[in-house]
Amino acid sequence: MKINGPNQSNLNPYQKQIHKQAEAGLKKQPEDKVEISETAKQMQQSGKSESxxxxxxxxVKEDVVTGNYRVDSKAAAKKMLNFWSK
Incomplete structure (x- = not known):
């Protein structure tokens, strides 16, 4: 029995799969992009006035400790009403 005949082609399906996997791995993947919203930019800038x-x-802490801190109840009530009426 002759193994290598004249009509036999050298096909190896497993070898083809290895080449396909290697080619798929070489393809360039899309790059990640980060976009910062306008709100986030404003929040970053507001941190500058932290001092x-x-x-x-x-x-305010000193005033509370010494007893000099006073709350304007009318102004606080107006702000609460404005907040809850929206």
Whole structure:
């Protein structure tokens, strides 16, 4: 029995699959992109005034400790009504 005859082609289906997988791995994958919304940009910029806010917080803390802190109840009530009426 002759294994290598004149009409036999050298086909190896497993070898073809390996080449296809290698070619698929070489394809360039799309790059990731990050987009920052306008709201996020504003939030980043608002962090720059953090030192001014920290000073205000320290002042309020001192006023509370010394007993000099007073709340304007009418202004607070107006702001609450405006907030809840929206």
């Amino acid at each position: 001014a806010r920290a000073k205000l917080i320290e002042q």
